[in-house]
Amino acid sequence: MKQLRRLLLLVVGMGLAVGPVAPGLAQEDVIKERQKLMKSVGKATKTMGEMLQGKVPYDAAAAVAAMETIAGVPAKFVKLFPEDSAGDPDSKAADAIWEDMARFQKLAASLEKDAKAGASVAGNGPDALKGAFVKLTENCKACHKDFRLEDN
Amino acid sequence: MRNLLIGLVLLAGVGGSAFSLLTAPSTIASLPAHTPDLANGERMFWAGGCGSCHGAASERRCDRPREKEGEDKETYKKRLAGGRCLKTPFGTFYAPNISPDRETGIGTWTAKDFVNALKRGVAPDGRHYYPAFPYTSYRLMRTEDVLDLFAYLKTLPPIRARAPAHELALPLRWRRGLGLWKLLFFEEDGFRPRPDRSALEEHGRYLVDGPGHCGECHTPRNLLGGFIKSQYLAGGPSPDGKGWVPNITQHPKGLANWSAKDIAYALETGLTPSFDSFGGAMVEVQENLAKLPAADRAAIAAYLKSLPAIAGPERPRR
Incomplete structure (x- = not known):
């Protein structure tokens, strides 16, 4: 069973690289994968946020890497929402995602764009990072406002 | 037999009058002399978040108000045409037009009408408002602040638009019955100062409990929709039935591990201490709160840090 799951994950991983998730993929696996990706975004955001709050010293390379991590997520993320994964009690994904997939994808594209732009300036000092960070995190809110179930 | 009948009619009469007395809307008769301060009115507008419910719903019926393509995030909140819906266990409420339009908005309202709406939950025609409109919190606002807010709303663009009628179950359509609800769950008292608290905490308490109406979502409600007062701000199921509103008392599951700075930062940026974003x-x-002076957010944080640790309702297992 465990091996089967690993195999499935592998198939998912390969599927991600080439296109939409294969139909029939276990629902809990897409959900886990989404959560993993969002966790990586949260971690990268924290890395930058703590620099801006002065909790850790500014580190140009780490800031750029964090922006790049985030820039790599949206394209993978939006492919993890097959119709049959809607309404899962383990997931905070709101039904609105499937009701307005176009807008959901647009917001993801906006995050990708702002993260890429951020990666190109985040190494230019704390002020440059700050501007890019503010712009970047607007995307988090814009998406979570309508597309994540209320729980914070 | 005849006597019994007369008796019954009399009893019904007495009962009816008592009911009529008990459910009669109560209003404020006179206002203090006051020269409106528009800047403070705008501050109350953002503290109260008027535009987040009354801003014009976007293209889809019932949607949350939202900026148009390429528009900033402020303007739409000042188009107070209403139309956004609130889905509750009692039915669907539609936020009305509160733009200064004379026909469909509040353009013909007097200052007293406005004060009675916010502080008493009574409409200019004398009917009760449903507490989906959070006068249950706004009652705590200082009358001067309400008057300033009214003056500020008058400066916003008039928009002609009639919001849909509320969609409620039959007994709830009868507004007079709200008088009974008010007897149970509504107090008319204004803000009572607590001398044992610092000025900063007091200012925060005013903003949180009054204009900010935080408790309207963060306090769990009983079956009749009244606050469970012993769990004030301790979180609970989201009013629309999906998701969960967090505990913001000093409970370990609430904000115990957030510093006052963390709270103020989150209210300014939308980012939590773990750098998750609000949703x-x-x-x-x-x-809305980001539009307030930083001192207001610091005051809110100071008040929330001063709250006791209160356990909220148990969150169902996901």
Whole structure:
């Protein structure tokens, strides 16, 4: 069973690289994968946020890497929402995602764009990072406002 | 037999009058002399988040108000045409037009009408408002602040638009019955100062309990929709039935591990101490609060840090 799951994950991983998730993929696996990706975004955001709050010293390379991590997520993320994964009690994904997939994808594209732009300036000092960070995190809110179930 | 009948009629009469007395809307008769301060009115507008419910609903019926393509995130909140819906266990409420339009908005209202709406939950025609409109919190606002807010709303663009009628179950359509609800769950008292608290905490308490109406979502409600007062701000199921509103008392599951600075930062930026972002309705609230002076957010944080640790309702297992 465990091996089967690993195999499935592998198939998912390969599927991600080439296109939409294969139909029939276990629902809990897409959900886990989404959560993993969002966790990586949260971690990268924290890395930058703590620099801006002065909790850790500014580190140009780490800031750029964090922006790049985030820039790599949206394209993978939006492919993890097959119709049959809607309404899962383990997931905070709101039904609105499937009701307005176009807008959901647009917001993801906006995050990708702002993260890429951020990666190109985040190494230019704390002020440059700050501007890019503010712009970047607007995307988090814009998406979570309508597309994540209320729980914070 | 005849006597019995007369007796019954009399009893019904007495009962009816008692009911009529008990459910009669109560209003404020006179206002203090006051020269409106528009800047303070705008501050109350953002503290109260008027535009997040009354801003014009976007293209889809019932949607949350939202900026148009390429528009900033402020203008739409000042188009107070209404139309956004609130889905509750009691039915669907539609936020009315509160733009200064004379026909469909509040353009012909007097200052007294406005004060009675906010502080008493009574409409200019004398009917009760449903507490989906949070006068249950706004009652705590200082009359001067309400008058300033009214003056500020008058400066916003008039928009002709009639919001849909509320969609409620039959007994709830009868507004007079709200008088009974008010007897049970509504107090008319204004803000009572607590001398044992610091000025900063007091200012925060005013903003949180009054204009900010935080408790309207963050306090769990009983079956009749009244606050469970012993769990004030301790969180609970989201009013629209999906998701969960967090505990914001000093409970370990609440804000115990957030510093006052963390709270103020989150209200300014929408980012939590773990750098997750706010979501759902809190995004609107945060973006409104970000318009306030930093001292207001610091006051809110100081008050929340001063709250006791209160356990909220148990969250169902996911």
